């Protein structure tokens with residue numbers, strides 16, 4: 001997998017320059033031993049710090065005892081926030097900066113370690129203990145700082161070691177969340193293609209194809225036997241590939257679209273109470289809702305429209321939904337003043353010129369019910385009430401029409417939302 005990605009770094013038919021910072025990636029039996037050898041070869045024991053949490057500490061112990069290095073354990077329910085980063089930072093300050101940090105755990109442990117390692121300029125190494133999320137090899141830290149969901153530029157791991165016996169024994173709920181994160185690539189890849197067609201946003205065909213293939217493999221395997229003991233390995237490989245594709249692209253486009261915007265919207269708690277659902281679970285529910293939304297609004301391609309960014313991103317429209325987050329949301333969507341939103345770049349009626357192609361893409365999206373059944377067969381939630389969010393028309397519409405505002409990124413759902421809001425504004 002890494003070799004394939006590195007080939008694209010050397011030269012890619014898409015003509016873009018790609019880069020990868022992760023130089024070792026081992027996802028196979030014996031990966032723990034390979035990690036131990038890697039550490040012994042590259043660092044002195046006293047300079048290494050292994051960070052786990054109370055749930056994953058047991059997987060850190062063999063590494064710590066073999067290498068004879070330092071260890072730090074976070075609480076079992078540690079979230080990636082200012083409290084846990086302060087906890088780890090003060091330990092580092094008191095005990096001396098390590099020359100390498102190992103994240104032994106799932107998503108939150110990785111984000112806490114990645115954030116602190118980046119702050120002190122120390123390389124970090126990933127040892128994922130569950131196939132739950134695609135962020136292990138990503139280059140950003142997804143944090144909730146003082147209640148606000150933020151993405152910080154951070155470091156990708158210099159190396160990753162994933163032991164199938166370890167991550168396959170994680171609770172089924174965690175693997176199911178990883179499946180949800182992968183299922184989200186259905187709409188993420190769709191949105192990438194749409195933006196490429198409508199605005200010429202660069203789309204790297206080899207990356208697109210690799211992601212599509214990994215997604216197809218997971219759907220096929222889950223459809224055939226959702227209880228297959230090999231499924232966590234397949235999911236982990238898909239998640240790692242997804243992380244590498246984000247590194248290659250230099251952004252999250254290959255792995256995140258309108259379904260992730262739904263998840264971010266719910267994480268901002270603008271219109272809902274906080275939910276304990278895992279990242280991939282929220283993405284899964286977002287994907288199922290988005291598929292239905294896109295198919296129900298397929299007539300958008302034939303509709304002449306007249307959208308004006310100053311109406312779409314106005315205080316009047318955004319404040320009733322986003323409240324105190326309004327200024328940040330407007331800034332995100334119009335970062336450099338008038339004309340800098342993706343909606344302004346789109347231009348009116350550009351859909352009709354590509355109606356046939358976009359229509360075909362919408363048609364090729366899988367049926368939402370099929371995806372819901374697949375998710376549930378893997379133990380992943382597929383509807384709002386299954387992740388403790390209000391399962392009613394009002395909240396569903398609010399999520400579908402206002403989640404595209406969380407990022408200045410073009411998705412078909414953002415166009416649907418812009419047209420809807422413009423029509424509503426004109427009626428007033």
Ligand SMILES: [Zn+2]
Nearest residue numbers: 134181279283
């Ligand atoms: Zn994700």
Ligand SMILES: [Zn+2]
Nearest residue numbers: 012014016204
């Ligand atoms: Zn390329």
